[in-house]
Amino acid sequence: MSAAxxxxxxxxxxxxxxxxxxxxxxxxxTLMREVEDRIERKxxxxxxxxxxxxxxxxxxxxxxxxxxxAEPDDVxxxxxxxxxxxxxxxxPLGRVFAQYMGRADGPTRGREGNMHMGDLKLNLVSxxxxxxxxxxxxxxxxxxxxxxxxxxxxxxxxxxxATSRGDWHEGVNFATVQKLPVLFICNNNQYAYxxxxxxxxxxxxxxxxxxxxxxxAEIVDGNDVLAVxxxxxxxxxxxxxxxGPYLLECKTFRMTGHSAHxxxxxxxxxxxxxxxxxxxxxxxxxxxxxxxxxxxxxLERVRAGILREIDEAVEWxxxxxxxxxxxxxxxxxxxx
Amino acid sequence: xxxxxxxxxxxxxxxxxERDPNVFxxxxxxxxxxxxxxxxxxxxxxxxxxxxxxxxxxxxxxVGAAIGASFLGLRPVAEMQFADFISCGFDQIxxxxxxxxxxxxxxxxxxxxxxxxxxxxxxxxxSQNPEMWFVRVPGLKVVAPATAYxxxxxxxxxxxDNDPVLFFEHKGxxxxxxxxxxxxxxxxxxxxxxxxxxxxxxxxxAYGAMVWTALEAAEKLAExxxxxxxxxxxTLLPLDRETVIESVRKTSKVLLVHEDTRTGGMAGELAASIxxxxxxxxxxxxxxxxxxDTPVPYSPPLEEAFLPxxxxxxxxxxxxxxx
Ligand SMILES: Cc1ncc(C[n+]2csc(CCOP(=O)(O)OP(=O)(O)O)c2C)c(N)n1
Numbered sequence: 001m002s003a004a005x006x007x008x009x010x011x012x013x014x015x016x017x018x019x020x021x022x023x024x025x026x027x028x029x030t031l032m033r034e035v036e037d038r039i040e041r042k043x044x045x046x047x048x049x050x051x052x053x054x055x056x057x058x059x060x061x062x063x064x065x066x067x068x069x070a071e072p073d074d075v076x077x078x079x080x081x082x083x084x085x086x087x088x089x090x091x092p093l094g095r096v097f098a099q100y101m102g103r104a105d106g107p108t109r110g111r112e113g114n115m116h117m118g119d120l121k122l123n124l125v126s127x128x129x130x131x132x133x134x135x136x137x138x139x140x141x142x143x144x145x146x147x148x149x150x151x152x153x154x155x156x157x158x159x160x161x162a163t164s165r166g167d168w169h170e171g172v173n174f175a176t177v178q179k180l181p182v183l184f185i186c187n188n189n190q191y192a193y194x195x196x197x198x199x200x201x202x203x204x205x206x207x208x209x210x211x212x213x214x215x216x217a218e219i220v221d222g223n224d225v226l227a228v229x230x231x232x233x234x235x236x237x238x239x240x241x242x243x244g245p246y247l248l249e250c251k252t253f254r255m256t257g258h259s260a261h262x263x264x265x266x267x268x269x270x271x272x273x274x275x276x277x278x279x280x281x282x283x284x285x286x287x288x289x290x291x292x293x294x295x296x297x298x299l300e301r302v303r304a305g306i307l308r309e310i311d312e313a314v315e316w317x318x319x320x321x322x323x324x325x326x327x328x329x330x331x332x333x334x335x336x
Numbered sequence: 337x338x339x340x341x342x343x344x345x346x347x348x349x350x351x352x353x354e355r356d357p358n359v360f361x362x363x364x365x366x367x368x369x370x371x372x373x374x375x376x377x378x379x380x381x382x383x384x385x386x387x388x389x390x391x392x393x394x395x396x397x398x399v400g401a402a403i404g405a406s407f408l409g410l411r412p413v414a415e416m417q418f419a420d421f422i423s424c425g426f427d428q429i430x431x432x433x434x435x436x437x438x439x440x441x442x443x444x445x446x447x448x449x450x451x452x453x454x455x456x457x458x459x460x461x462x463s464q465n466p467e468m469w470f471v472r473v474p475g476l477k478v479v480a481p482a483t484a485y486x487x488x489x490x491x492x493x494x495x496x497d498n499d500p501v502l503f504f505e506h507k508g509x510x511x512x513x514x515x516x517x518x519x520x521x522x523x524x525x526x527x528x529x530x531x532x533x534x535x536x537x538x539x540x541x542a543y544g545a546m547v548w549t550a551l552e553a554a555e556k557l558a559e560x561x562x563x564x565x566x567x568x569x570x571t572l573l574p575l576d577r578e579t580v581i582e583s584v585r586k587t588s589k590v591l592l593v594h595e596d597t598r599t600g601g602m603a604g605e606l607a608a609s610i611x612x613x614x615x616x617x618x619x620x621x622x623x624x625x626x627x628x629d630t631p632v633p634y635s636p637p638l639e640e641a642f643l644p645x646x647x648x649x650x651x652x653x654x655x656x657x658x659x
Contacts, residue, residue: 050457052458102638112634130420161393166394166397166424192393195369195393200393201392323633323637328628328641332630
């Protein structure tokens, strides 16, 4: 296998902590947006990606604001709308495109598609398609951390709909009873496929589920990356200090259909318009410009750099071969 | 106008809901959205929210609630968004629904519809054929139609059945298969296989999407002067061994085909039944064409290698023919 391209952070010229953080956040949010746009609006339509495509457009602040606070020992279990988590943990861009295109150089070597990927070397656990199935797994990861005397927190990501599953409740209950170091991160985008929140749960907020488990729970504006980041920092302080699990509910909106083949006619148009005005990337950009943390030309250069990175990564991925059918039977078990 | 496999299921459900006010639907995104595959599109508008229930993402609750509702005389038809997620309702199905009648005399007239099967590049979690997880569970009935005619007739029988029926509908057939269906009402009995092509040289047994693969292979074999008989199982539990055995008695050679993985698959059970009852009629080994024992891979070349197809059936059929 040839070496995969590595995505790199641009160095920021701005000084001071908040400005630096803002630049980092903007970089990863833009990267996620542009990568998913390339996948959904170009590669998928060109037929280079077969099967389902799910993106996190409009929700980028959540994976970015949380995962930027992950330490190397932390283990992240992203959901299907958390692409940026992959990049922040060091998954190379080219390999992600190769994954979507079913190529041999993707992290699952063509066995899996879309966001269903992981890499334990990067402390990234692959999605289990059955929603919330990774919630008890996160509890197990945290249990092992404590057992082995390792520092570290399990970041457990899921959507609002996933909290209806028994697995969610079993995993959260186990984690809270055991006071395990788990940060539960809900992207409440208000729809689960076509099902609005009101048909999903009787309570108004996912955070309302916290008290039932004696678990601290906090609601944060999921379209404000700096707010998500600050809330995550507070939550992690408690979790790392041995306070047990913490639930962070990030309110946001799914700015697409459930998947590339869903036009989302069931979502009132006004809701899309309302949330479009709260786009997390546009909001951060305005803030950076207003605070003098950046200028238009500088931000455009960063975006142009990202587009170049993507072009190169797609080219690299497109050169990656399809998996050899002769490998079909490999790795069902450990190879002796 | 020919009817698709998908429309046939829809029509069957629609007719049963018109016929019996106690038939109702529940599942994720089946109402307002009309279901992930649009099988129930238009149902909520016609039958209302009382009879078309959009549920939270809770397969355990969907199956459990269907069982509970059936105790009071309702006839629930539950939809799994993908058959793969039936695992999340497994306990309710295998430990409760399947055993109610035997344990305490309670009938569970429930249907669970489960879109299954590969060939759509869905990867390991959206392509499985989980029928054999359930065929091993006495008390359940398991149905897997191949044609639009049978899909309609069997869903109607499933709704009327007084035992829990798992209805595996193949996603790959939804819009691929079109047939003229009778104008008048009909049902297809659960537990009866069907000879869908007559022949004297060789029997091919299949179910679900593989019936079409078997038929296509049989066409090619005919060009080579080999008359293959094709048996469509239609129901996997209770299994119609007699129709299979009858055919083998006639042809003396048998090829068993399924899209499901090999070990513990339906072909193994059939092979045992055939050798037990008509061993002396056999002129060759009982041969299987199945998917290998791996998860269903995503990438097209891998999935192609995984799935049985006409070429693979032909290769084994020719070999068996020469045997
Ligand atoms: C157990 C299970 N049932 C059904 C599905 C099909 N499905 C995939 S995503 C989805 C909606 C998920 O909603 P939510 O958890 O809110 O996450 P979102 O997609 O909104 O980010 C459904 C029903 C599934 N993956 N797993």
